[in-house]
Amino acid sequence: MLTGKTIVLGVTGGIAAFKAASLCSKLVQKGADVHVIMTESAKQFITELTFQSLSKNPVYSDTFDERDPSVVSHIHLADEADLVLIAPATANMIAKMAHGLADDMLSTTLLATEAPVMIAPAMNVHMYAHPAVQANMRLLESRGVMMIEPGEGLLACGYVGKGRLEEPETIVQVVERFFAARNESVQGQGLLRGKKVIVTSGGTVERIDPVRYITNDSSGKMGFAIAKAAKDMGAEVHVVYGHTDVEPPSDVDAVKVQSAEDMYRAVLEHWEDSDLVIKAAAVADYRPKVTAASKMKKSGDTMTLELVKTVDILEELGKTKTKQFLIGFAAETNDVEKYAQDKLKRKNADLIVANDVTAEGAGFRSDTNIVQVYDAGGLVEQMPVMTKDEVARRLLTIAAARMNGALS
């Protein structure tokens, strides 16, 4: 998985530095070409010789220790890296990165590199929780630095809490998934070029009166991940979204709506010349029969709200579709396959993405999902627990292949 990848492993000075030896060894075993840069403090905990023996490469710690006259070491390493991974990352190194300091080999290389950067912090629980450290981490995240959050447990300082370096096995998995996702996104580039895609996302809002409404737990994360992936694959993307926890991707056309009826109308605007429609929204099945014009007043011990069916957008689209490839979602709590198949037929969809929202790692507010994809013939693919971005890419790869006449 990591063959041909050059990873610069930055080791900074915390007690968890000893775990970096195991991490280095595992990355090498997976085929990576690992170049270690240590800070002076890291050398208090572990020797250069350890990393040199494990990586079979020279280890760097001094910016001015230039061993090869034909290159400038920190620039050369910065340019060669496919990934710079800092594990463990101390509060000091995180602060230096956040503020652009370059006073040692590692921080200088970090400023010089254009490679993706991933950091695995490790420190005392109170240091980790300190607003300065948290603010520095958020700043780095906003610049695209990937975080491998520390685990919780007994720390070397005697405290119990968050701050323990994530286990080397887990860090290796994160690194592998990063390269796999990048690979897939390179392969997927252009798969939807020239295609017009509509994605619905979030939950609809059905008004009872000006201050009250019926909605659901949909966060919009899955739909927005699909919109982003479709855009990355070259499509023209239109997102129609309701109530969400997060914002839609900034580089796609996005229209915010309230009710199922509004969503239906907004989808119809682009429907006729669309090629692919993904209905990831959680559309309310019923709405109040009457929306009160002013705030309803309390009266009596009980109140009855009369609800009527909303338009089933997917079903309506299924009736009028011509060339469009239609994908529906089915969030279920039981009998997933049976309900998914039923929805596929009833709504004339080409694929149904089903998930058991009660499963851990799946469902509404989570960043991950566990889905099964069905077509009229049955199960197409059972995906393992994946991030919603990964699910989106895989789903669109399946759809693109089918739209081009291939089965995959």
Ligand code: CTP
């Ligand atoms: N859907 C829709 N319009 C509705 C209800 C659902 O377009 N009024 C779409 C959803 O966006 C989703 C699919 O239909 O893609 C399945 O939604 P779901 O709520 O699971 O299906 P229902 O037919 O409403 O079945 P039930 O709620 O009884 O499970």
